[in-house]
Amino acid sequence: MTNFTPVNIHENEKEFADLKIIIKRKIGFNCEDYKQPHLKRRLAVRLRATQSASYKDYAQVLLKNADEEKQLKETLTVNVTELFRNPETYESVRNNILPELIKYKGNNRVIKVWSAGCSNGEEPYSIAILLNEYLGSSARRYNISILGTDIDEDSLEKAENGVFQPKQLEKLEKERIARFFIRKDDNYKVIDELKKLVKVKRHDLISGPKLTGFDIIFCRNVTIYFEEKLQEILYMNFYDALNEGGYFVMGKTETLVGPASQSFKRFDLKERIYTKKERL
Numbered sequence: 240m241t242n243f244t245p246v247n248i249h250e251n252e253k254e255f256a257d258l259k260i261i262i263k264r265k266i267g268f269n270c271e272d273y274k275q276p277h278l279k280r281r282l283a284v285r286l287r288a289t290q291s292a293s294y295k296d297y298a299q300v301l302l303k304n305a306d307e308e309k310q311l312k313e314t315l316t317v318n319v320t321e322l323f324r325n326p327e328t329y330e331s332v333r334n335n336i337l338p339e340l341i342k343y344k345g346n347n348r349v350i351k352v353w354s355a356g357c358s359n360g361e362e363p364y365s366i367a368i369l370l371n372e373y374l375g376s377s378a379r380r381y382n383i384s385i386l387g388t389d390i391d392e393d394s395l396e397k398a399e400n401g402v403f404q405p406k407q408l409e410k411l412e413k414e415r416i417a418r419f420f421i422r423k424d425d426n427y428k429v430i431d432e433l434k435k436l437v438k439v440k441r442h443d444l445i446s447g448p449k450l451t452g453f454d455i456i457f458c459r460n461v462t463i464y465f466e467e468k469l470q471e472i473l474y475m476n477f478y479d480a481l482n483e484g485g486y487f488v489m490g491k492t493e494t495l496v497g498p499a500s501q502s503f504k505r506f507d508l509k510e511r512i513y514t515k516k517e518r519l
């Protein structure tokens with residue numbers, strides 16, 4: 240195991256600004272749009288790990304060491320997630336959103352869901368399980384697509400594989416595991432029936448193209464790291480990305496800010512779920 244000897248990080252704003260430019264150039268990460276104290280905390284992890292005494296020292300490490308790019312990316316993108324994270328939110332999606340959505344759609348059997356900031360795929364696969372369980376045998380009559388997007392390619396590779404370690408399935412009911420996963424060596428792989436519903440692709444919420452046409456958008460535990468001005472823009476982007484009557488599911492600790500808080504209609508405040516109504 241690496242021995243992370245703590246160093247006394249010399250904080251210099253000019254060096255911090257220069258480092259942010261290098262990071263943008265090297266790994267395409269838009270530092271300015273993230274909350275600066277959060278960014279500094281994440282950078283401190285890499286400064287310590289590389290024994291850098293200052294942002295300037297660390298910039299040199301980053302410029303000379305290709306491996307460090309990967310490490311930095313991993314540190315800046317907080318990938319913590321789990322299957323059915325905040326199960327009560329999924330309960331609400333199942334009990335409140337899905338019956339309403341299916342009724343609203345009528346003969347239109349196309350359902351498009353976006354998991355924005357999907358990390359290693361736990362969120363899109365949980366949604367796929369939920370839809371499959373809810374629709375039962377009629378699922379095959381629907382054209383369901385769940386798009387998982389993230390800025391981090393390593394996470395997306397895991398999402399694409401759909402393979403989980405036993406400890407990642409610990410909180411799942413035995414029936415769910417038996418029905419939706421197959422053993423693969425020491426791990427569990429999602430069954431093809433589920434996998435074909437989920438597509439993943441790299442997409443930067445900050446600088447990527449605008450996506451549209453979704454019935455439900457999940458964006459949970461991603462925007463908390465962004466500056467409020469950017470949050471305002473993204474929430475309106477999500478509003479525009481939803482079909483009329485669509486739903487926006489936020490993280491449990493997140494709050495709608497800016498014009499979107501007027502445009503969206505409250506659906507389940509406790510679970511931070513909003514719905515799209517006509518803009519006046």
Ligand SMILES: C[S@@+](CC[C@H](N)C(=O)[O-])C[C@H]1O[C@@H](n2cnc3c(N)ncnc32)[C@H](O)[C@@H]1O
Pocket residue numbers: 316317318319320321324355356357358359362388389390391394442443444445458459460461490
């Ligand atoms: C804490 S995880 C959330 C995963 C999942 N939504 C959940 O709630 O369990 C945050 C994810 O947001 C991604 N992310 C950070 N900045 C992003 C950006 N600009 N565009 C897209 N994804 C981003 C990270 O790579 C990370 O996988």
